[in-house]
Amino acid sequence: GQQLNQSPQSMFIQEGEDVSMNCTSSSIFNTWLWYKQDPGEGPVLLIALYKAGELTSNGRLTAQFGITRKDSFLNISASIPSDVGIYFCAGPPGGSQGNLIFGKGTKLSVKP
Amino acid sequence: ETGVTQTPRHLVMGMTNKKSLKCEQHLGHNAMYWYKQSAKKPLELMFVYNFKEQTENNSVPSRFSPECPNSSHLFLHLHTLQPEDSALYLCASSQGPGQFYGYTFGSGTRLTVV
Numbered sequence: 001g002q003q004l005n006q007s008p009q010s011m012f013i014q015e016g017e018d019v020s021m022n023c024t025s026s027s028i029f030n031t032w033l034w035y036k037q038d039p040g041e042g043p044v045l046l047i048a049l050y051k052a053g054e055l056t057s058n059g060r061l062t063a064q065f066g067i068t069r070k071d072s073f074l075n076i077s078a079s080i081p082s083d084v085g086i087y088f089c090a091g092p093p094g095g096s097q098g099n100l101i102f103g104k105g106t107k108l109s110v111k112p
Numbered sequence: 113e114t115g116v117t118q119t120p121r122h123l124v125m126g127m128t129n130k131k132s133l134k135c136e137q138h139l140g141h142n143a144m145y146w147y148k149q150s151a152k153k154p155l156e157l158m159f160v161y162n163f164k165e166q167t168e169n170n171s172v173p174s175r176f177s178p179e180c181p182n183s184s185h186l187f188l189h190l191h192t193l194q195p196e197d198s199a200l201y202l203c204a205s206s207q208g209p210g211q212f213y214g215y216t217f218g219s220g221t222r223l224t225v226v
Contacts, residue, residue: 003154031212042116042202042217043155088155092212099168100215102155 002027002093006103014111019076021106023089032072033100034063035088043088047074081110115139118203118218126226127193133221135186135203141216142208144186146178149200149220161186162209193225 005024013019023032031050035043047058049065049072056063060077076083086105093101116137125131137144146158160168161180175197177189186203200222206215
């Protein structure tokens with residue numbers, strides 16, 4: 001079936017560093033979503049992208065919808081300890097009506 | 113109460129037990145979902161309900177039985193589970209199918225089958 005490939009699987013960074021992660025698919029997506037999951041909690045939506053080439057920011061987070069519509073990127077600038085968690089990309093496969101598929105996530109650890 | 117609330121937060125059950133997970137949303141959404149989150153695997157969609165009607169069953173074993181009495185409440189009835197069913201079960205809601213911006217998850221129920 002369709003799947004989303006996220007990389008890297010995990011990252012260990014120093015506080016203040018910038019972070020980049022990406023998500024790729026073998027098929028086209030019309031919507032890309034980025035979620036963060038804190039330990040013991042459900043995923044929380046960070047950014048939603050609806051158009052190829054779109055670049056959207058949410059505070060220190062910036063996400064881009066790749067022009068091929070098969071990838072998306074999430075950047076975090078000047079990381080802080082509370083950025084720790086698992087970041088998931090998600091999207092509805094082409095033609096799907098409301099059912100999201102998720103990547104396996106990128107686990108971010110931030111050293112103070 | 114706000115958002116999507118799931119109870120219990122933690123559940124330990126034997127393989128012969130019957131238990132139920134509850135999800136309640138106070139967002140006025142019309143669609144509700146059950147997901148399973150296992151270690152090192154992507155979130156797996158289990159069931160979708162839209163206006164109380166089940167619109168998707170993603171090949172889930174019959175030992176998982178969903179119930180949606182109204183648009184605000186969703187249950188997952190569990191019976192004769194296996195140890196490999198241990199996982200975090202997440203409920204989510206959205207305005208409707210295809211409405212992603214308001215797609216909201218609950219905190220999940222951590223299920224352990226012994």
